[in-house]
Amino acid sequence: MAILDILIYPDPRLHKVAAPVKEVNDEIRQLVRDMAETMYDAPGIGLAATQVDVHKQIIVMDLSEDKNELRVFINPKILSKCGTQQYEEGCLSVPGVYDTVTRAATVTVEALDEHGTPFTLEAEGLLAVCIQHEIDHLLGKVFVEYLSSLKQNRIKNKFKKRQRERA
Numbered sequence: 034m035a036i037l038d039i040l041i042y043p044d045p046r047l048h049k050v051a052a053p054v055k056e057v058n059d060e061i062r063q064l065v066r067d068m069a070e071t072m073y074d075a076p077g078i079g080l081a082a083t084q085v086d087v088h089k090q091i092i093v094m095d096l097s098e099d100k101n102e103l104r105v106f107i108n109p110k111i112l113s114k115c116g117t118q119q120y121e122e123g124c125l126s127v128p129g130v131y132d133t134v135t136r137a138a139t140v141t142v143e144a145l146d147e148h149g150t151p152f153t154l155e156a157e158g159l160l161a162v163c164i165q166h167e168i169d170h171l172l173g174k175v176f177v178e179y180l181s182s183l184k185q186n187r188i189k190n191k192f193k194k195r196q197r198e199r200a
């Protein structure tokens with residue numbers, strides 16, 4: 034297994050749109066394992082392939098306290114959304130930034146698991162938030178894009194400055 038590098042905002046590669054996985058094979062399963070290890074190491078509760086510069090529709094997630102309930106979503110599609118909820122979100126690609134985002138309260142999502150088996154899931158609460166946040170990553174969207182342009186510019190400038198200082 035391997036810990037992969039996570040792209041940091043405002044890296045333009047975070048805006049690439051991920052392609053569907055054609056076949057869930059051993060190569061994809063290895064990537065899923067590496068993404069899970071990267072998420073647990075960060076630590077985070079979710080990770081989209083986009084964040085590790087792989088532009089395929091793959092998400093890993095684990096919201097359990099003991100970090101032993103890995104969920105894998107390949108080619109996820111939201112079938113329906115209902116209501117609204119607000120949650121203070123974070124993102125491994127925007128470390129240290131937390132802000133409130135309004136999203137659907139419940140979502141029904143269909144996807145393939147790591148064996149290529151289709152499943153449908155009805156989610157609410159944090160699971161619904163996380164699914165929407167990660168699917169946004171696959172569409173090239175980072176959660177800060179829900180914030181005001183003033184906040185987005187402040188965050189962008191902070192991370193660009195940090196990047197310059199590290200170079």
Ligand code: K1U
Pocket residue numbers: 076077078079080081120121122123124125126162163166167170
């Ligand atoms: O997509 C990501 O960058 C992962 C992100 C998922 C997420 C969190 C909160 C709301 C929406 C989506 C994170 O995991 S940020 C880190 C985090 O939330 C966390 C880290 C350690 C323990 C518990 C939570």
Ligand code: ZN
Pocket residue numbers: 123124125126166170176
């Ligand atoms: Zn994120």
